[in-house]
Amino acid sequence: MANSVGLIESKGLVALIEAADVILKNSPAKILGIHKLDNGLVSLAISGNSDYVKAAIEAGTEAGKRVGEIYSSAVIDNPTKELIKLFRDLFPDEVVVNEVVNEIVIEKVDEQINLKTDTSELTELLKPTIKFESKREKSKPILVTQVKPVIKIKKPNTKQKDKPELKISLPSDTVETKSEPENIIEIKNDKSLSTIERLRQEALGLVDKKTQVKESEVSTKKKVENIESKKIEIANSDVDIDAIKNMNVHKLRNYARQFPAFPIKGREISRANREELVELFKSISKK
Amino acid sequence: MTFESLGIIETSSVSASLKTLSGIAKEKEIEIVGKQILGGGIVTLFIKGELGAIKRAISFGKDSLDLKSDFRSSNIIPLPHQQLLLKFGMEKL
Numbered sequence: 090m091a092n093s094v095g096l097i098e099s100k101g102l103v104a105l106i107e108a109a110d111v112i113l114k115n116s117p118a119k120i121l122g123i124h125k126l127d128n129g130l131v132s133l134a135i136s137g138n139s140d141y142v143k144a145a146i147e148a149g150t151e152a153g154k155r156v157g158e159i160y161s162s163a164v165i166d167n168p169t170k171e172l173i174k175l176f177r178d179l180f181p182d183e184v185v186v187n188e189v190v191n192e193i194v195i196e197k198v199d200e201q202i203n204l205k206t207d208t209s210e211l212t213e214l215l216k217p218t219i220k221f222e223s224k225r226e227k228s229k230p231i232l233v234t235q236v237k238p239v240i241k242i243k244k245p246n247t248k249q250k251d252k253p254e255l256k257i258s259l260p261s262d263t264v265e266t267k268s269e270p271e272n273i274i275e276i277k278n279d280k281s282l283s284t285i286e287r288l289r290q291e292a293l294g295l296v297d298k299k300t301q302v303k304e305s306e307v308s309t310k311k312k313v314e315n316i317e318s319k320k321i322e323i324a325n326s327d328v329d330i331d332a333i334k335n336m337n338v339h340k341l342r343n344y345a346r347q348f349p350a351f352p353i354k355g356r357e358i359s360r361a362n363r364e365e366l367v368e369l370f371k372s373i374s375k376k
Numbered sequence: 377m378t379f380e381s382l383g384i385i386e387t388s389s390v391s392a393s394l395k396t397l398s399g400i401a402k403e404k405e406i407e408i409v410g411k412q413i414l415g416g417g418i419v420t421l422f423i424k425g426e427l428g429a430i431k432r433a434i435s436f437g438k439d440s441l442d443l444k445s446d447f448r449s450s451n452i453i454p455l456p457h458q459q460l461l462l463k464f465g466m467e468k469l
Binding site: 101 | 384385386412414415416417418420448449450451453456457459460463464465
């Protein structure tokens, strides 16, 4: 780091000694020396890391102001060689000043060495960095691709869910009160939807009443047709007399109810005995 | 184990410093380490000893001064750093 010099000036030794004591106790900065001026002014110089020097001089001035008069304080970052020569004249603690000079020189040399080492080892240093970068480049997109598709899959589902519900629910309110052509639009909308969505809507009760009614009419017509066809089939089909002989009374009654052309109906079947039912079946089968 | 602490008294003239010395002499458990004569008549006295003795000595020194203008300031450092007095050109405590 940058070597810097800090200065405190006070009138009287008390404040300066207090400041020096605080600095010595609380910071690694070195005290270069004390210089006596005329008229009771004394100045103290310290050196060290710029941060340490700044902190030390703040603490020293605060401590000194409690006790005596501190005139001024200053921090000089990266003093030039000429300034250090002046300091050497002002503060006769030569060893410390020489150390400061040596430190600065050593720092510069270290920087040069570092630069040289950087240039010499560039190829060796760059390889691992490139590897790390490649790993990051590989790893990041994989993470992104892992994350994005999930979102892509989720989003369209929600959209498909939301939009049709809105489309259907809005016309349904209008249709119940208003005219027929909107019914047609509805039906078209229904046709455009897929069967799964229709089922969903039916389950949720979203389908309109009129359409349900129409569907129910259609379904009833179909049921009637089915039933008629069944009647014809049953009328045409012969009664299994062998099966009837093995049946219970209850089974015979149920069997009789399946035949629309059975002479007895309703409660008469339930009141009838087994023998009566068998005779009736025989009469049907003969016809 | 007794820790020796440092007391500093600063006066604005040599005669005032002599008055303080006569006041300090009442307390016998302290030792006068040295003096510094700055410019402008400012004289600083350094005393060492136990903390309570130094407090008493400084109070006696203040009392012995007649004028308020003679006394500048005083300070007690209970546990001075080892290099402190070396930096100020005085012997080690």
